[in-house]
Amino acid sequence: MSGKLGVYLKEDLLELVSVTEGGPLRVNDLASLELKVRDIYGDLTLEEEKLLATQASVNRKILESKKLTELDAAVVIPDEKCSLQIIKLPLVSEREILSAIELQSEEFVPYPIDKASFDYQVLSVNKETNEMYLLLIVSLKKVIDQISDYVLSLGVYPTAIEPESTAFFRLIFNSFLEIKENLIMAINIGVNSTQVSLLNKSQQQLVTTNNLGIGALFFYKALENNLNLPRQAAKELFATLGHNDANVLKIVTPPFEEFAKNINKILLSALDKLGALPKQIYLHAPGNEATFSTLFKGNPILQPYQVIPFSQIMLSPAKVVTDPKLLPKLNQFLVSLGAVV
Amino acid sequence: MYKVNLIKGWKKTGVYRSYRNWILIALSGIAVLLIITYLSLFMRFLYYQKQLTELANRQFLTANATGFTTNELTKTIYALRKLEQVREIYNQYPEFYLYHNFLLKKILRYPNITIDKYTLNREHSVEVAVQSSKLSTLFELIAVLENPQNSKYFALFEINTLRLSKSKQDTKEGYFMDFRLQFNELLLNEKN
Numbered sequence: 001m002s003g004k005l006g007v008y009l010k011e012d013l014l015e016l017v018s019v020t021e022g023g024p025l026r027v028n029d030l031a032s033l034e035l036k037v038r039d040i041y042g043d044l045t046l047e048e049e050k051l052l053a054t055q056a057s058v059n060r061k062i063l064e065s066k067k068l069t070e071l072d073a074a075v076v077i078p079d080e081k082c083s084l085q086i087i088k089l090p091l092v093s094e095r096e097i098l099s100a101i102e103l104q105s106e107e108f109v110p111y112p113i114d115k116a117s118f119d120y121q122v123l124s125v126n127k128e129t130n131e132m133y134l135l136l137i138v139s140l141k142k143v144i145d146q147i148s149d150y151v152l153s154l155g156v157y158p159t160a161i162e163p164e165s166t167a168f169f170r171l172i173f174n175s176f177l178e179i180k181e182n183l184i185m186a187i188n189i190g191v192n193s194t195q196v197s198l199l200n201k202s203q204q205q206l207v208t209t210n211n212l213g214i215g216a217l218f219f220y221k222a223l224e225n226n227l228n229l230p231r232q233a234a235k236e237l238f239a240t241l242g243h244n245d246a247n248v249l250k251i252v253t254p255p256f257e258e259f260a261k262n263i264n265k266i267l268l269s270a271l272d273k274l275g276a277l278p279k280q281i282y283l284h285a286p287g288n289e290a291t292f293s294t295l296f297k298g299n300p301i302l303q304p305y306q307v308i309p310f311s312q313i314m315l316s317p318a319k320v321v322t323d324p325k326l327l328p329k330l331n332q333f334l335v336s337l338g339a340v341v
Numbered sequence: 342m343y344k345v346n347l348i349k350g351w352k353k354t355g356v357y358r359s360y361r362n363w364i365l366i367a368l369s370g371i372a373v374l375l376i377i378t379y380l381s382l383f384m385r386f387l388y389y390q391k392q393l394t395e396l397a398n399r400q401f402l403t404a405n406a407t408g409f410t411t412n413e414l415t416k417t418i419y420a421l422r423k424l425e426q427v428r429e430i431y432n433q434y435p436e437f438y439l440y441h442n443f444l445l446k447k448i449l450r451y452p453n454i455t456i457d458k459y460t461l462n463r464e465h466s467v468e469v470a471v472q473s474s475k476l477s478t479l480f481e482l483i484a485v486l487e488n489p490q491n492s493k494y495f496a497l498f499e500i501n502t503l504r505l506s507k508s509k510q511d512t513k514e515g516y517f518m519d520f521r522l523q524f525n526e527l528l529l530n531e532k533n
Contacts, residue, residue, distance in 0.1 A: 119345040121343055121345055148348055152357055157357065160344075160346040170343050204342060
């Protein structure tokens with residue numbers, strides 16, 4: 001049995017799950033710590049960097065008091081800080097995959113290969129057509145180094161960094177979440193973009209994953225421009241949007257229709273590929289899940305699909321055990337939990 | 342399954358962990374060293390304290406008991422210690438010092454008398470046990486105490502035991518006597 005930390009590093013917040021492996025995963029502690037900067041991934045001013053460092057030492061002390069330092073940490077970063085794509089390569093051996101990716105890097109990697117940090121997962125191999133499909137994840141080395149250094153400054157040892165979606169894939173495929181449907185869509189709405197993935201649970205297969213250039217910011221801007229609000233007020237208004245705010249709903253509905261059209265395109269391409277459509281859409285939109293659920297339900301294109309926020313899915317008691325006091329909060333820490341499953 | 346890692350092969354964690362381990366080892370080493378140093382200093386302090394006490398005793402004896410033999414020294418130290426106790430009591434009961442100074446001076450006159458026991462109480466009653474290698478010395482002491490010049494200061498003087506004693510450690514023979522006496526107030530009145 002060994003202790004481990006699942007760390008979800010959002011733009012302005014750090015969410016941690018402390019677990020013990022061996023048998024069912026035992027969740028020992030949960031913590032949510034502020035970073036005191038608006039966006040750790042953005043360009044920080046000198047003052048913000050100082051603030052981040054000061055707050056890191058405060059957070060380190062908090063972790064020390066909870067005896068959570070000196071542990072291995074699996075870190076999850078937002079999808080939009082990486083590029084997730086399914087790529088097709090000629091059938092090569094395991095050793096040659098890296099060289100093949102590097103060789104075709106201009107096609108797959110959105111930055112010069114020497115500035116990129118990447119990893120892959122083989123999805124399928126077709127010996128008849130001599131092709132293989134990989135899930136390729138790429139991020140800027142600079143971002144990865146910055147995140148690793150920050151996590152190290154908290155007194156824990158980063159051993160892995162991955163995007164949110166792969167953490168969710170493992171939660172789903174390893175049956176940590178009680179999902180009965182076989183074909184499902186997972187939508188992860190970030191600030192600037194959205195990752196839409198189609199999963200086949202019985203085959204434990206990622207079918208498609210696409211990135212949409214529309215994120216929560218798209219909706220904040222609509223509110224800012226129409227209601228002449230500052231960013232923070234627009235953000236808060238969007239997060240608390242209910243059925244009764246008809247005037248505000250009128251403002252966010254047109255951008256959401258644009259968003260829905262993009263989702264629909266992905267659904268239709270899935271229909272072409274698989275001959276079936278998912279019945280359920282699982283949604284992850286930190287802070288905005290209630291609002292997006294309302295918008296999904298009110299949209300004529302997406303109405304037929306059952307929209308379920310990830311935070312409302314039951315965790316399998318056979319897979320995860322915890323103190324009854326922590327259980328109600330655990331769903332808010334799903335991404336951090338996904339890092340360690 | 343779907344386990345990707347963007348820091349695969351990243352060395353910094355290992356380096357940090359090994360630094361951390363070295364720092365821990367170094368800190369533990371320093372802590373052990375400090376504990377050993379502290380303990381040795383403490384033992385040295387105890388040793389010096391002991392030496393200082395011995396030196397102080399020796400100086401005390403040099404100043405107060407020059408020219409005594411070992412046996413006399415033992416006797417003198419015992420008597421002086423008793424006198425010290427008496428002096429303490431004297432602060433509260435001044436007549437104690439007067440009485441017991443008087444009695445001890447009479448006993449200590451004889452170099453070959455060793456005091457085995459000397460107890461006193463608030464009623465100025467004294468129980469004394471002495472030993473001497475010569476019986477004649479003990480008789481001389483009895484004579485001195487029974488001399489009217491001295492016995493007038495006692496309300497009571499009685500000898501409980503006077504016998505031959507043989508030490509267990511050696512084969513030397515000696516004589517043992519224990520007696521009890523009680524002072525009256527004459528000495529105090531004379532003094533005042």
